[in-house]
Structures are given as structure tokens and as C-alpha cells.
Amino acid sequence: MSEGPGRKVVNLALQGGGAHGAFTWGALDRLLDDEGIEIEGITATSAGAMNAAALKQGWLQGGAEGAKASLRRFWLGIAGIDSEFSDAMLAWLRAVSPSPAFIARALELNPAVLAAETVTRAFSPYQFNPFDYHPLRQIAENLLDYDLVCANAWPKLFVTATNVRTGKPRIFRGDEISPDALLASACLPTLFRAVEIEDPETGRVEAYWDGGYMGNPALYPLFYETEAADILIVHINPIEREDLPWTATEIMNRINEISFNSSLLRELRAIEFVNRLIDTGRIAAGTMKRNRIHSISDDALMVQLGIATKLTPSRALLWQLHEAGHAAMDAFLREHRDEIGVCSSVDIRAMIDAPPI
Numbered sequence: 001m002s003e004g005p006g007r008k009v010v011n012l013a014l015q016g017g018g019a020h021g022a023f024t025w026g027a028l029d030r031l032l033d034d035e036g037i038e039i040e041g042i043t044a045t046s047a048g049a050m051n052a053a054a055l056k057q058g059w060l061q062g063g064a065e066g067a068k069a070s071l072r073r074f075w076l077g078i079a080g081i082d083s084e085f086s087d088a089m090l091a092w093l094r095a096v097s098p099s100p101a102f103i104a105r106a107l108e109l110n111p112a113v114l115a116a117e118t119v120t121r122a123f124s125p126y127q128f129n130p131f132d133y134h135p136l137r138q139i140a141e142n143l144l145d146y147d148l149v150c151a152n153a154w155p156k157l158f159v160t161a162t163n164v165r166t167g168k169p170r171i172f173r174g175d176e177i178s179p180d181a182l183l184a185s186a187c188l189p190t191l192f193r194a195v196e197i198e199d200p201e202t203g204r205v206e207a208y209w210d211g212g213y214m215g216n217p218a219l220y221p222l223f224y225e226t227e228a229a230d231i232l233i234v235h236i237n238p239i240e241r242e243d244l245p246w247t248a249t250e251i252m253n254r255i256n257e258i259s260f261n262s263s264l265l266r267e268l269r270a271i272e273f274v275n276r277l278i279d280t281g282r283i284a285a286g287t288m289k290r291n292r293i294h295s296i297s298d299d300a301l302m303v304q305l306g307i308a309t310k311l312t313p314s315r316a317l318l319w320q321l322h323e324a325g326h327a328a329m330d331a332f333l334r335e336h337r338d339e340i341g342v343c344s345s346v347d348i349r350a351m352i353d354a355p356p357i
Contacts, residue, residue, distance in 0.1 A: 008037045008340045009228045010294075012155070013219055016046020016186065016212045016260070017236040018310030020302070022318040024051045024234045025075050026325025027296050031232075032064040034333060037340070041226040043158040043218055045211035046186040048234070050074065050140070052157050053182060057148040059155070075322070077139050079315045101304040103317045108249055108308045117249070120190045132193050136186065140179040150175040158221040160211030161185045164194050169214035169263075170206070171221050184208035191311075212260040219267040223289055230340050232332075234325070235297035237261050239351070242303075253306040265352055268293065272348045292344045294336060295351075298328045 014024050028051060031037060044052040051071065058070025119128055149157065152174065159172040161184040172181040184195035187209050194207035211217065222231060237257045245251045271291045277283045278290050301324050309317055336345035 008230070008337070009040050010037060010230045010232050010340060011041040011043070011222045011226055011228045012039055012052070013217050013222070013231050013233040013264075014042060014044035014048030014051055015216050015234060015236045015264070016044075016048050016210065018047055018186075019078070019313040019318060020236045020305065020310050020321060021047025021051055022075055022078075022321035023236050023298065023302075023325035023328075024048060025071050026322035026327075027234050027329040028055055028071060028325075029068055029322070030326045030329035030333070032068050034337075035064070039155040040228040041154075041156040041158065041222050043160070043215075043221050044185075045160045045215060045217040047236075048217055049157075049159040049182050049185045049211070050136075052155075052159070053144050053149045053177065056151075056155055056157055057145050060148045060151060060153060074139070074143055075318060077143055078313050079318050080313075099304075100301060100309075100317060100320055103314055104305045104309050108306065125189070125191055125193050129191075129193065134183055134192055136183060137179065140182050144179070144182075146178060150177050156226060158218065158225070159185050160215040160218040161187070161195075161208040162211055162213045162215075164189075164207040164209055167214070169211065169218050170208060171215075171218060173221070173225075176200075185211040213263070215263050215267075216260045218263070219271070219291075223291065229290060230292045230294060232294045232296060233264075234329075235295060235299075236302060238297075238299040238302045239265075240299070249307060256307065268348055269352045272352060275348075292340075292342075293346055293348055294332065294340065294344065295346045296325075296328050296332050298324050 012028075014021075024047065031039075032055075039055075042052040042055070051074075054070045054074040055067045058067035060066075061070065125132075157173065157177055159177055159181055161170045161172065161181065162168075163170050170184075172178075172185075178197075180195050180197050183192075184197060185208075187193075187195050189209045194209055196205050196207050198205050216237065219231065222228075237260050239257075239261050241254060241257070245254045271293065274283075274288050275290055278285060278288065301321075305317075332345075339345040
């Protein structure tokens, strides 16, 4: 694979985070406007995996415009907005929506949200959800064409879930990606029963939880199964928060953020270590793959949000997240596009607090 003049080939790493995945939708919308950037592979978890599947389906149907339309249909479906009235609805939401922080606090104090939180702390989903209802199943089954999602074509998809019995990540790829695989990647164990999928190699039925516990998302498939060395990570879980959590909800939210970022930070540490070995000549050039890391995020927005906004797809907030993601990707492309194919645009060592060489 060679990159021609002005042509950039990248891999994407899309984090999970429930309804906050609308930020990634906006980021992808903007990236798809850049005709000089081609996507070889996408590794993704939870909402990131839904975004990845919608993007690939649309890309194979109609290129960049098809991908943007597919992502739009998916998220309007999440928001429950009929496409016939979507433009008018979104314009109205843009004009009247309160601040993200206000929406977050309102949702946290909503009696229905508080009641649901109490139930999930006292009972397991095997008790309060005996019929195994999953609100995303109908969308995952009806809005996605798996002949396209699983096609042997760019972008390659890698979807992460966590094996409940072994505690190891499971990467679904190719025709392994199914509605159940996507739901497994998004299966929060306090809300949903583990998703059971037969392992084709062993014939054993394995149970899976959210992939964020072991890979949010897993980067290593990109090391071994793609040629592109540039990884664009779309972050929707803030790595740092200045204010200490005090309430039970704030503490639980921060625990989830730390847990869901820990595997990503470990893999970034591995990338930094390999890059350092190459730079210092301790391993021969070409022996291992040197990866360049780029980051798209808006922590100033995300620290205003929490568990309630991840689990409640507020129409107003989804649109605000989309616009924030679009703006974050636009800023990245204006400031760092020329670094793609040349060097990392983030200081990996600072991100992982690595010791000096």
C-alpha cells in the first residue's frame, strides 16, 4: 500500500460510551468530507462499533455521501426522529436546546432515571429483565445490512467484546460481525444479560459483556491486520477530570471512565515502547510496525456529562454532541492533517506519563 501525493490512509479507533457516541457520528461526518483521506481499518467498541458498521454499510452503498447518510439514519433512529421531519426537528433543537451540563443534571434528577438506577443496583438484569429485552436490537437488526457490514472490503472492521468466563477480549471481524456481536460489544452487565454467541472454533456458546472493559477500543488488530500506521482515536471518555467526584453517581461515573480508558492507555504504552525501541535502534527498522497516534476529543464538553446522558438518548444532546464532534474533527484536520503519514500529532509519552528515555 502506498500513499500518493496528498493521499492519506488511516485507521480509526472509535470508543464506546452509549449515547455519547453521537460525538463520534459528528467527527466521522466531518472526516468523510475530506476526499484525500482513506480509511483502511476501524477498530471499535459499543457505540463506536455501531458507528463503524453504519459507516461501512453506507460507504459501500454510495461512498462518502452514502456513509454520511447511513450514519444519519442510524442516529435519527436512536433519537426516534422520523427522517421526513428530521431537518425541521434538528433545526428546532439547535435553536432551543439548553446547555449540555443542564441536560445532564436534569437527567440525573429525573425520577425515572433515579428509579432505574435503584433497580439496577438491587437486582440483576436476569431478575428485572426476564424477557431479555434490548432497546438496540431492533435498530441493529433492521437498519444495518450485514452483507455490506461483513463484506471483504475497506474499511476492515474489528469489533471488541469481553468474554465473561475468561475475561479476555474477543475481536469479531468479517462475517463474525452480526447483530449479536454488536449488542455484545455494547452489553453493560448491570443493564443487560450477557449476549451468548457460539464460538465457531470450539462449538461452545460463550457469553459476552461490553468490550470497553478489555478494549475501548482494542488497538492491536490494527497492528497485525492493516498496513496503515496512522491511528485516529475518537475519544468520548475523558481521561482526566479536575474535580473530585463526591456523589454516588459521580463516583460510579468516574469508575466507569477509568475502567474504560485503562485498556486503551495500556496499548498506547505498548505503542510508545515499540516506537522508542525503533528510535533508539534497539530493534531493526521494519522488524515491528511503528504506529503514529492522533486524537480527536472535547474533554471540556465530556466532563459536563455522565452516566445518565450515556444511557438516555436525549434528542437535544445527541445533536449537540454531533456538532461538537464535527467541530473537534474539523479543528484536528486544520491543525494536524499534514502530520498524518509523518508523525504523531499527540505526545504519547505525556498521555501515559511515561518516564524519560
